Amino acid sequence: MSNEPFKTHSFSATAQGLESSKEDWSELRSLLLAPEQSQLDELRERLDNPAIYARDVSRVLPDAFTLRGKGDQHLATALAPFVEEGFAAAVRKSPRAIVDAIAPIMGPAIRQAIVRTLQSMMQSLNYSLEQSLSARGLHWRIEAWRTGRPFAEVVLLHTLRYRVEQVFLIHRETGLLLHHVAADSVAVQDQHVVSGMLAAIQSYVQDSFGASKDQTLDHFQVGEWTVWIEEGSQAFLAGVIQGAPPTTLRQHFRDAMDRIQVQQADALSDFHGDTAPFTATHPYLESCLLAHYEAPPQRRAMGKWILGGVLLFGCAWWGWIAYQSHARWSHFLTQLKTEPGVVVTLAESTLGGYRLEGLRDPLAKDPSTMLIAAGLDPSKITAMWSPYYALHPSLITTRVHSMLQPPKTVTLTLESNILVASGSASVEWARDARHLAPFIPGISGYRDDSLMAISIPDLLLLVNHSVIRFNSGSSIVEPPELAKLQTVMAALRNLDLAASQSGRTVSLEVLGSADETGPETMNLQLSESRAHAVLAAIGGKQFSAATTITTGIDSPFLKQQRGSAGRSADKRIVLLHATLTEPPNTGEAVRP
Amino acid sequence: MQKKVCMLGGFAVGKTSLVRRFVTSLFSEQYHTTIGVSVEKKALSVDGEDVTLMLWDLYGDDEFQRIRESYLRGSSGYILVVDGTRKETLATALTLQQTVEGLLGPIPFAVIVNKSDVRAEWEVDDAALDELRQRGWSLFLGSAKTGDGVEPLFLTLADRMLRQAV
Numbered sequence: 203m204s205n206e207p208f209k210t211h212s213f214s215a216t217a218q219g220l221e222s223s224k225e226d227w228s229e230l231r232s233l234l235l236a237p238e239q240s241q242l243d244e245l246r247e248r249l250d251n252p253a254i255y256a257r258d259v260s261r262v263l264p265d266a267f268t269l270r271g272k273g274d275q276h277l278a279t280a281l282a283p284f285v286e287e288g289f290a291a292a293v294r295k296s297p298r299a300i301v302d303a304i305a306p307i308m309g310p311a312i313r314q315a316i317v318r319t320l321q322s323m324m325q326s327l328n329y330s331l332e333q334s335l336s337a338r339g340l341h342w343r344i345e346a347w348r349t350g351r352p353f354a355e356v357v358l359l360h361t362l363r364y365r366v367e368q369v370f371l372i373h374r375e376t377g378l379l380l381h382h383v384a385a386d387s388v389a390v391q392d393q394h395v396v397s398g399m400l401a402a403i404q405s406y407v408q409d410s411f412g413a414s415k416d417q418t419l420d421h422f423q424v425g426e427w428t429v430w431i432e433e434g435s436q437a438f439l440a441g442v443i444q445g446a447p448p449t450t451l452r453q454h455f456r457d458a459m460d461r462i463q464v465q466q467a468d469a470l471s472d473f474h475g476d477t478a479p480f481t482a483t484h485p486y487l488e489s490c491l492l493a494h495y496e497a498p499p500q501r502r503a504m505g506k507w508i509l510g511g512v513l514l515f516g517c518a519w520w521g522w523i524a525y526q527s528h529a530r531w532s533h534f535l536t537q538l539k540t541e542p543g544v545v546v547t548l549a550e551s552t553l554g555g556y557r558l559e560g561l562r563d564p565l566a567k568d569p570s571t572m573l574i575a576a577g578l579d580p581s582k583i584t585a586m587w588s589p590y591y592a593l594h595p596s597l598i599t600t601r602v603h604s605m606l607q608p609p610k611t612v613t614l615t616l617e618s619n620i621l622v623a624s625g626s627a628s629v630e631w632a633r634d635a636r637h638l639a640p641f642i643p644g645i646s647g648y649r650d651d652s653l654m655a656i657s658i659p660d661l662l663l664l665v666n667h668s669v670i671r672f673n674s675g676s677s678i679v680e681p682p683e684l685a686k687l688q689t690v691m692a693a694l695r696n697l698d699l700a701a702s703q704s705g706r707t708v709s710l711e712v713l714g715s716a717d718e719t720g721p722e723t724m725n726l727q728l729s730e731s732r733a734h735a736v737l738a739a740i741g742g743k744q745f746s747a748a749t750t751i752t753t754g755i756d757s758p759f760l761k762q763q764r765g766s767a768g769r770s771a772d773k774r775i776v777l778l779h780a781t782l783t784e785p786p787n788t789g790e791a792v793r794p
Numbered sequence: 795m796q797k798k799v800c801m802l803g804g805f806a807v808g809k810t811s812l813v814r815r816f817v818t819s820l821f822s823e824q825y826h827t828t829i830g831v832s833v834e835k836k837a838l839s840v841d842g843e844d845v846t847l848m849l850w851d852l853y854g855d856d857e858f859q860r861i862r863e864s865y866l867r868g869s870s871g872y873i874l875v876v877d878g879t880r881k882e883t884l885a886t887a888l889t890l891q892q893t894v895e896g897l898l899g900p901i902p903f904a905v906i907v908n909k910s911d912v913r914a915e916w917e918v919d920d921a922a923l924d925e926l927r928q929r930g931w932s933l934f935l936g937s938a939k940t941g942d943g944v945e946p947l948f949l950t951l952a953d954r955m956l957r958q959a960v
Contacts (some may be wrong), residue, residue, distance in 0.1 A: 279941060376798040376868030377833070378848060394796070398833030398848050405864035406829040474795045475870065 209386060217602055235349040291429040359426075364445035365493035368381060370397050371462065373437050373473055377401025380437060380473075380480040383487040400440050404431065432459045439488055439586035451492060458486040494602075527578075534576040541567055542594035555582035562587035565600045591643035598644035605642055606635050609703050612653065621645045624652035629699045658704075662780055665710070669763075670736050670776040674719065679739050687739050690778060695744065697780060702748040705785040710751045710778060712737045713760040717773040729755040737778040797955050798868050801851045802894065803875030804886035808908040809851055811938035812875060817849060831865050838952050845952045848894055871902040871955045873947065878907045878935070881917040902954035904932040906947050910954060911937040 230307035234238070248254045270277045272772065284747070294299050327733070343362060346353040367388045371380040379397035402446060407419045418438070421430045428447060432439040432455040441461050443451075462483050468623045469479040535549055538558075543566025562569070573580045591601075595616055608614055612625040621639050623632075632655040639648035668690045670683045679687065701708045714733030716725040733753040744750045754760075759779045801809045810832070817834040830853040838845045850865055866872075872894055874887040887905065894903070905926060907918060925931050932950055936943025 273946075276940075276942070373868070376796075376848075376870075377850075378796045378798060378868075392835060394846060394848060395833055395835050398835075398850065402829060402831045402833055402865065405862065405867075406831075409864050441853070477796060545921075759918055 229309065233778075256644060307658050319778075336420050341532075343386055361495045362445045363494045364443055364447040364451070366441050366443050366447070366451070366491050368393070368442040369487045369490045370440040370442075371399050371437055371480060371487060372440060373402055373470070374401075374434070375436070376473075376475075377405075378473075378475065378477070380477050381483050381487060383484065383491060385491050385493070397440075400429070406741075430455060432456055434459045434463045436464070436473075437466075439487075439490070454492065458490050523700060530577050534578060535577065537572060538569060541569075541572070543567070543592040543597050544569065552584075557585065558583060558585040560587060561590040562591055563592035563597055565597050565604065566592060579684065593644045598642070601644065602639070602642055606638060608635070609699060611699055619645060620647040620649055622652070623648070623650040626654040626656055626696060626699075628703060629655040629657045631703070656696045656700060658697065658700050658782060660694065661693045661700070662782060664693045665697065665778050665780040666759075668778050670732075670778075672732050672774045672776070674717070674774060675728065677728055677735050681733050687736070689745075692739055694740065694749070694780070697782075698745045698749040702746045706748065707783045707785075708749040708780055709783060710749060710780045711757060711759070712740070712751060712753045713777045713779060714753065714755050715759055715760055715775050715777070732774075732776045736778075795956070796846045797870040797952065798846060798956075799849050799951065800866055800869045800872040801849055801875060802872055802887070802890045802892075804877065804880075804883040807875045807877040807880075807883045807886075808938045809875045811908065812908060812936070812944060813849055813851060823888045830862055836948055838948055840952045840956055843956065845956065847948060847952060866894060866897055869894075869898060869901065870958075871904075871951050872898075873951060874903060874905045874920065876905060876907045876910045878916040878918045880913060881922075884918050884922060891917060902948055902951060902958055904934060904951045904954075906934040906936045906943060908936060908938055910942055911934045911939045 233405055248258065267277065340359075342356045343353055346356040349356070365385065368382065368384045368390065370382050370393065372378070373380055377398045377400070379394050382390075382393040382397070384393075400401070403422075404419050406419070407413070408415075418433045419431055421428055422711075423429075426444055428443045430441045430443060430447070430452070432441070432452070437459075439455055439462075442456060466480060466483060531551075536545065538544055539546055543563030545561040546558065547561070548557065550557050558569070569585060570580055573583060598616060598619075599614070602614055602616075606614070608623070609627050609631060612627045612631070614621045614622055615624070621642070623635060623639075627635070632650060632653055636648060636650060639645055668686070670679060670687060672678070672683075673680065694708075697708055712733045714729035714731070716728040716732070716735070718725070730753070733755065737751060740751070745751070759781065762778055763775075763777050802815060803809045813834060813836070817836045818919075821858075834849045834851060836847040836849055838847060850867055850869070852862070872899045874891055876887045877883040889947075891903065895901075907923065909916070923933060932954070934943040934947045934950075938944075938948060
């Protein structure tokens with residue numbers, strides 16, 4: 203160290219001295235305070251440099267938070283708005299990250315909520331299904347609609363007699379909850395707090411009425427809920443019951459309480475807040491969770507099954523009947539559509555039956571008989587048929603026969619709508635047929651080339667002019683006479699037919715005759731024999747009832763015919779005499 | 795583990811306000827005036843053990859100092875609440891403490907002087923507080939409005955009750 207600053211100098215020297223003195227001081231200060239100065243500079247830099255300052259704060263920040271958090275709630279209160287704001291911003295900015303972070307917590311919670319909701323829904327659904335089919339159910343549905351309450355709730359209110367919803371096991375002295383059970387789908391409030399309040403109410407009632415320790419609150423009622431209290435020496439059971447419980451239910455509570463007291467005697471005596479040992483009381487409490495509905499569930503289920511079965515059987519039966527009916531109807535329609543003379547224009551099913559409309563030829567088959575044959579009930583079918591003429595060959599034939607009524611000897615055939623008549627018929631029928639045939643619907647022409655028209659007078663003439671000749675003394679019809687007789691017989695058959703068609707009768711007399719040779723007695727016998735021989739040859743059985751044949755030997759006709767013949771040979775004969783008799787009192791016109 | 799704790803104090807000292815923000819409330823305050831008590835729940839964790847405090851919030855009455863003894867029965871601890879702005883509530887608390895101790899014996903309890911957010915208006919002075927501390931009481935200054943002192947109050951009492959139970 204120098205002592206120069208303490209010397210005396212001139213002005214310039216003094217100024218120089220002062221300068222030198224400052225340097226000395228500076229040197230001295232740096233010598234004395236150098237370490238502190240560098241520390242001060244370092245500190246200033248740390249304070250002035252935000253990067254260093256932030257690093258330093260970050261080292262102590264966690265400890266500072268912990269320390270302050272232990273002391274009071276100021277830090278949480280102060281940070282809360284920023285945390286909320288930051289969280290909201292994070293959710294907006296990156297929702298995916300938030301979802302990933304809370305998914306492990308929310309998943310189980312959501313599942314549990316869904317399970318509870320489904321349980322509740324299932325219960326509602328069960329009640330609804332059980333009651334929705336009955337008349338009473340309909341009444342309740344109206345009530346639900348009127349009051350705006352859910353249907354399941356209305357059903358529950360009406361059918362529920364009672365249901366134990368919750369059971370609390372409560373320590374008598376402390377009012378602390380030892381154990382608690384609740385029925386499915388029951389919304390449970392905080393059971394610990396409820397337990398405390400139940401104990402408080404119990405004490406309040408006891409104090410208010412100056413009751414002794416043994417006189418405790420037995421039950422109380424709020425709306426449709428009743429709370430039953432079953433006292434033990436150190437604990438009591440409280441059951442929350444919806445509806446009107448029977449007195450027999452009390453026994454369940456008593457039994458449960460007694461068993462718990464026996465089983466948990468030590469745990470109750472030493473109870474200091476640890477409720478773990480009372481988990482063992484769960485079965486006893488659960489045994490009190492009883493419920494009773496209006497009808498036994500088993501019977502109701504059985505009834506439901508029976509009802510369902512009956513309905514199912516009814517549906518199946520109805521379906522089978524409907525199917526059969528429809529099948530029969532379809533089959534009937536197919537038949538009807540192929541039936542000649544029937545045209546179906548409308549076929550539809552109506553409420554409880556069927557409706558048919560169409561055209562029908564009067565000569566076609568009657569659809570109502572077809573209905574019965576098809577197994578359908580005619581009363582269920584309304585049919586409206588408009589008449590028309592069908593041109594089906596079978597119907598034209600039927601129509602022709604119906605209108606012309608031909609005799610059996612006539613055959614009518616259709617050849618491309620031309621009606622062809624063949625065989626034989628009376629002249630009158632042939633004439634009428636010729637006139638009528640062209641007017642029959644479906645007939646465009648008529649031909650009767652092959653029809654032999656027979657005239658009754660001609661036939662009578664032919665028969666009555668027939669003479670069968672015999673040899674002398676013989677009653678045998680000789681072959682030439684037999685041939686002649688065949689022609690007569692054909693005429694007789696036509697006459698018989700014509701008479702039967704016109705309602706008239708034919709009387710045929712076979713008259714035998716002999717010449718005068720020999721005794722008269724023999725001649726009479728010979729005459730009779732000849733008549734019978736001719737009758738046998740004619741064969742009376744081939745004629746109808748319209749023809750009556752008799753034999754004779756004496757008649758004006760015979761005498762007249764014989765008289766005209768002078769020769770003996772002309773007297774050995776048999777004559778035929780046919781007469782026609784008109785029907786008695788016939789007012790109807792005879793149709794040919 | 796569950797513990798029954800009674801909340802005691804004079805009329806309108808803020809017992810209900812003090813706990814409502816920090817507990818599970820199920821019932822309305824009307825129960826106070828009807829049956830004189832409302833039960834609430836406070837869940838805590840003390841040294842890793844879960845503790846449920848069932849808080850029986852008793853209706854306070856300065857004039858008659860009447861409390862239903864039956865409500866106190868079975869308590870493992872109690873909390874005395876004093877309104878710092880009303881000196882007479884301290885006296886009420888002292889009386890209540892004597893009553894409870896007479897009924898239940900020396901069980902854990904803690905005192906909270908409420909309304910620390912308006913400290914300037916306090917009538918209860920430091921000397922009075924010191925006197926309580928000298929008695930060895932667990933004393934907390936807190937506020938129902940800000941939440942100050944409430945958590946430590948419950949934690950301390952829970953811890954003491956658990957240790958006593960052991």
